[in-house]
Amino acid sequence: MKLKKRIPVIDQGDRLGFWGGKFGGNFVPETLKKPIEDLELQFNKLKSDKNFIKERDNHFKNWVGAPTRFIKLDNLTKHVGGAQIWSKVVSDANGGAHKIYNATVHCLLAKRSGKKVIIGDTGAGYAGKMLSMAAKKFGLKCKIFMGAKDIKRQQPNVKAMKKNGADVIPVYSGSQTLVDAVSECMRYWVANCDTTAMCVGSTVGPAIFVRICGWSTSQISRELKVQLINEFGEIPKKLKLYNCVGGGSSSFGFWNEFMDYNKKQVEFIGVEAGGPSKSKRHAAPLTYGSKIGILHGAAQYVNQNSDGQIEETESISAGLDYPGISPLHCFLKDVKRARYTAASDEEALKAYQIVTKYENLRPSLEPSHAFSVAIKEAKKFSKDTVVIINSCGDAYKDRGILEKKLGKKYVKSN
Amino acid sequence: MLNPISLAFKKAKDAKRPALLTYTVAGDSSKKQSLEILKAISNYADILEVGVPHNTPVADGGQIQTSSYRAIKNGIKMNDIFKIVSDFKKIKNSKPVIFMGYYNMIFQYGENNFLKKCKKSGVNGLIVVDLPWPENKIFSKKCKKNSINFIQLLSPTTSNKRLKSITKDAHDMIYYISMLSTTGGKLKVSPKKILANYNKIKKISPKKNCVIGFGITEKTISNFKNTDGLVVGSQICKEITRSLNNRQNPVINVSKMVSKLKKKIS
Numbered sequence: 211m212k213l214k215k216r217i218p219v220i221d222q223g224d225r226l227g228f229w230g231g232k233f234g235g236n237f238v239p240e241t242l243k244k245p246i247e248d249l250e251l252q253f254n255k256l257k258s259d260k261n262f263i264k265e266r267d268n269h270f271k272n273w274v275g276a277p278t279r280f281i282k283l284d285n286l287t288k289h290v291g292g293a294q295i296w297s298k299v300v301s302d303a304n305g306g307a308h309k310i311y312n313a314t315v316h317c318l319l320a321k322r323s324g325k326k327v328i329i330g331d332t333g334a335g336y337a338g339k340m341l342s343m344a345a346k347k348f349g350l351k352c353k354i355f356m357g358a359k360d361i362k363r364q365q366p367n368v369k370a371m372k373k374n375g376a377d378v379i380p381v382y383s384g385s386q387t388l389v390d391a392v393s394e395c396m397r398y399w400v401a402n403c404d405t406t407a408m409c410v411g412s413t414v415g416p417a418i419f420v421r422i423c424g425w426s427t428s429q430i431s432r433e434l435k436v437q438l439i440n441e442f443g444e445i446p447k448k449l450k451l452y453n454c455v456g457g458g459s460s461s462f463g464f465w466n467e468f469m470d471y472n473k474k475q476v477e478f479i480g481v482e483a484g485g486p487s488k489s490k491r492h493a494a495p496l497t498y499g500s501k502i503g504i505l506h507g508a509a510q511y512v513n514q515n516s517d518g519q520i521e522e523t524e525s526i527s528a529g530l531d532y533p534g535i536s537p538l539h540c541f542l543k544d545v546k547r548a549r550y551t552a553a554s555d556e557e558a559l560k561a562y563q564i565v566t567k568y569e570n571l572r573p574s575l576e577p578s579h580a581f582s583v584a585i586k587e588a589k590k591f592s593k594d595t596v597v598i599i600n601s602c603g604d605a606y607k608d609r610g611i612l613e614k615k616l617g618k619k620y621v622k623s624n
Numbered sequence: 625m626l627n628p629i630s631l632a633f634k635k636a637k638d639a640k641r642p643a644l645l646t647y648t649v650a651g652d653s654s655k656k657q658s659l660e661i662l663k664a665i666s667n668y669a670d671i672l673e674v675g676v677p678h679n680t681p682v683a684d685g686g687q688i689q690t691s692s693y694r695a696i697k698n699g700i701k702m703n704d705i706f707k708i709v710s711d712f713k714k715i716k717n718s719k720p721v722i723f724m725g726y727y728n729m730i731f732q733y734g735e736n737n738f739l740k741k742c743k744k745s746g747v748n749g750l751i752v753v754d755l756p757w758p759e760n761k762i763f764s765k766k767c768k769k770n771s772i773n774f775i776q777l778l779s780p781t782t783s784n785k786r787l788k789s790i791t792k793d794a795h796d797m798i799y800y801i802s803m804l805s806t807t808g809g810k811l812k813v814s815p816k817k818i819l820a821n822y823n824k825i826k827k828i829s830p831k832k833n834c835v836i837g838f839g840i841t842e843k844t845i846s847n848f849k850n851t852d853g854l855v856v857g858s859q860i861c862k863e864i865t866r867s868l869n870n871r872q873n874p875v876i877n878v879s880k881m882v883s884k885l886k887k888k889i890s
Contacts (some may be wrong), residue, residue, distance in 0.1 A: 226759060237727055237754040239683040241804060244781035383689055384679055396682045401805045403781065504728040504754065505680060517702045518732035520680045 213545040215470045219462075219538060220421040227417030228509070230544055234537035236416045237504045242396075245403040250418045252323060257425060266315060270429055273347065274310050277433035278302040280441070280598075285568035286585070293450070293591035295584065297571060298434050300460065301604040305340045307574070308460040308602045311426040313340035313409060317348040319422070320407035327351040327402075330409040331395040333360055333388030333456070334529030334576065335367025335607060337411030342376035350407075352376040355395040357387040360528045366607045385522040388456075388532050392506050412457025413536035416507035420537055427463025430600065435467045447475060448595040452584040453602070454576045455480040455550065456493065456529050458536030460602035465548065473547060479587075480539060481580045483523075483530035484552035491524035494552040495535050496543050505534040511543075526555035526611060527575035529603065553582040559615055561585060562605065566620065574603035575611065628720040628748050629773050630796045632670045633833040633852055641889050642849060644668065645835055646882055647724060647857030649675035649691040650708050651700025653868055657875065658695070661864070662712045664879035666719045668886040672712075673751070673855065676705055676725030683753050685808035687858040690865055702733055706745040713746035722749035722775065735763060739770045749773035751799060757790045768795060775799050778825060780813070791829035798834045799855070800825060808858025811839035815847035822851060842881070846888045856885055 211230035214222055223229050227236050236246060256262040270276045279299040287295045300308045313330070320328050328350045332338030338354035345352035354371055358380045361368055371378050384390040392410070399408040410419035413427075438445055451468065453461035461480050468476040482494030492498060495511040503512040505520055513521040513533040525531040542548040553561070558575055561582035566572055573581055580599050588597045605612065609621040626634060636643035646669040652658050662672055677692035677700060684692065709721050723742070730738045730752065742750070750772060755763065757776060764774035776794040778787060779801040791798060800822055803813040818836065825834050836848055837855030848854055863881050867874035 236756070236759065238756060239753055239779075239801075240756045240777040241683075241779040241781050241801060243756055243786070244783060383693065389680060393680050393682055397684070397806045400683055401809060404804055501732075504726070504731060506682065507754065514728070514732070516732065518728040518730075519678065519696060520728075 211541070211544055213469070213547050219466065219469055220424040223417055229537050229541040232502065233510055233540040234417045234420060234508045236507060237509070238416050238507045239400055241400050242403060242416070246416055246418055248323070249319070252319060253418060253422055256319070266318065269314055270311070274304045274314060275302060276429065277437065280434060280437035283569050283571070286565065289568050290585055290588050292593070293588040293595035293597040294593065295588055296596060296598045297601045298430065298464065298598055299571065300430055300600055300602040301574070305336070305343050306604040306606065307336040307340065308427055308430060308463060309336040309340040309411065310344070311429050311463065312411070312423045312459060313337065313344040315422060315426040316341070316407065316409035317344040317350055320350055321348050323407065325350070325405065325407040327353065327406040328409055329353045329355065329395055329398055329406055331388065331391040331411050332356050333391065333411070333531055334527070334603070335360065335364040335371070336529065336603060338376070338378070339367045339370045341409055342371040342374035345376065346374045353398070354378050355381055355391045355398065357381050357385070357391045359386040360388065360391070363611060364528050364607055365610060387523070388528065389520060389523070396506060412459040413462050413538050414457045414506055414508060414534060420508065423459050424462045424466065424538060427459050428466040430460065430463040431465060431467035434464070434598070445471065445476065446596040448592070449476045450479060450595065450597045451476065451600070452479045452481065452580040452597065453600040454530060454579040455482050455535065455539060456532050456576065458539045460600055462536060462538050464600040469547070478542070478548035479583065480548055480550040481583045482550060482552040483525035483527055483579055484554040485524040486526070487554040487556050489524050491522060492552065493523040493525045493531050493533065495533065496539065496550040497552040508537050510534045510537050510540050526558060527579065529574070529576040530579065551583055553579040557582040562612070563616065563620065571601060572605040573601045574605045575608050576603050577601045627771065627773065627796065628718060629671060629722070630833065632720050636670050636853070639890070642851045643670040643835070643853035644886050644889060645671045645673055645853055645855040646860055647673040647675055647855060648860055649677050649688065649695050650705040651677065651695030651698060652691040652861070652864055653694050653874070654698055655700065655704050655708060659708050659711055660875045661878055662708070663715060664875050665882040666716050667879070668882045671720045671722060671853070673722045673724045673857070674705070674709060676702070676723055676729050678726040678729060681726060683806055685806035685858055687808040687861040687865070691861040702729060706741050709747055710745035717746070720748040721746060722751060722773070723747050724751040724753065727752050727755045735766060739766060739772060742772055743770050747772065749775055749797065751775045751777065757786070757793060761793065764793065764795070773797055777801060780804060780821060787825065788828060791825065791832065794829065794832055796833060798825065798829065798832050800834055800836050802836050802838045802840070805838055807838055809839055811844050815844065819848065842884060842888065845885055849889055854889065
């Protein structure tokens, strides 16, 4: 298994859509073969079409708001002592998280193929919120599938989706979280694929969805590369990119443009959700050595029992609460390009407290996982090391949880 | 000598009716009861599809999901499912049994181990919902080597080109999904249209037994009398749920239902 240089990772899969010969693929019902093939043909053509790229860039710039800020966290750097700590504030993007990139691209594709309805899954509610925003902008009807448990814990995003005119469909099966929402969304697509486009909310699902999402979120690292050169005149000699990993869309997008650099120069650190420290359950299949299995159409490391039933996960962060992980990350782990570790619920909460104490930045619970590991490791690094954390979501959606866990003073009124 | 699945089709054909295939979930609502249900309905059904429950099914509708979750909640394991089949086969050795499920269960068991165990317990065929063609090429060859029928699925979205390639690689039986739907959907396409597609398949592949599934119920089944076989699944699962809710015996109720289904196509 080898990572090739000068070929985008999303295009390194084989004929059947497997990265490294074993991650990804298309484990789908026969009915979905045709719509998936149609989407593949469309995407393969458009991803190098100058007009399409121009259209995408135009929407990213004028609607999503590119570039998002790249800022030094001076106070946090002083407090931690060690590496310089920076953040790419992707939560600046319209809607408050990176999910807007994938949602925009899927709506552009749906529009071009003449579909009138777009459906999507959501965990934290960001993917759903962004899809509802993009659908509204591009004149598509929108249905969002969301676990009933997530609907309860991510109310601000649910309200936003409804405001944008989307139908939010609660999913009551299984653990009533993201994993069940994705299953239900795929089932709906099986029954309606002739009229409806599907957007998978992360770099998961059948291979084409992994590729489209990775292609879309790579906007993050494209921006960052320019910003780094503006700031340092070059790509720093010691650069460390920290990102939380649930499905893996923001981290993949945060790293993609730096893939060909030596990992001694640009290191990737993915932080999974370790769950409550007292619980055996987690959402960290890479860190805790889960076996390869099939989930939602793709082979990946996934939490499962010996029979192959997918196991329930547990995490304070709905956006990371997924038993599987993108095939792209399985691949990056096995070729040793990226390093993966986990932070517990408690560690993420503590990191959130530290960051908000020292900086005017409110990372949601997902990036708080990445902050936790970055803060711990930055202490040990030299001053010329540049640590960057992708703050890929805003804590506004988490205010209910934060208030309950930390008290009112951590929640701002907006 | 014909394999048990082809023989079942031949017998039905001789009786001038389609073969009746039933689908029930292994372990629904308990290991013992699902075995009792199999025994009872095998008096009427020609081929028994045994659902291997999975907790992230991407193609099952509500009724089958309910049955699957119930079975998993009651602790059903892969080895129990093999045991149910072998216990059943001890009594009805000639009745063909087909497993229907998702690939991860096979993958975790190990393809070779799984097939060995299928052979040993008397499983005659496999339907793997999320292992389409051409991804299933290698595995379907392995099945053939072990004298297990790998059943290819076709759907209304299958292109003519695919249809030809798939039927060429198919074993003795093909499964046509009647419409764009998860299992148990209401028949949203006219029987005429379904039969037109069915006839298209038969024209390309006249020798292979083609069954129609999805949306087949007591109400719709008699529209499809001139076919090789028909699968009823969700309605049976629904009947099990209804019986349990009403504190009635699912074994009796389901067996009554299957007997009625049989009459409608005889």
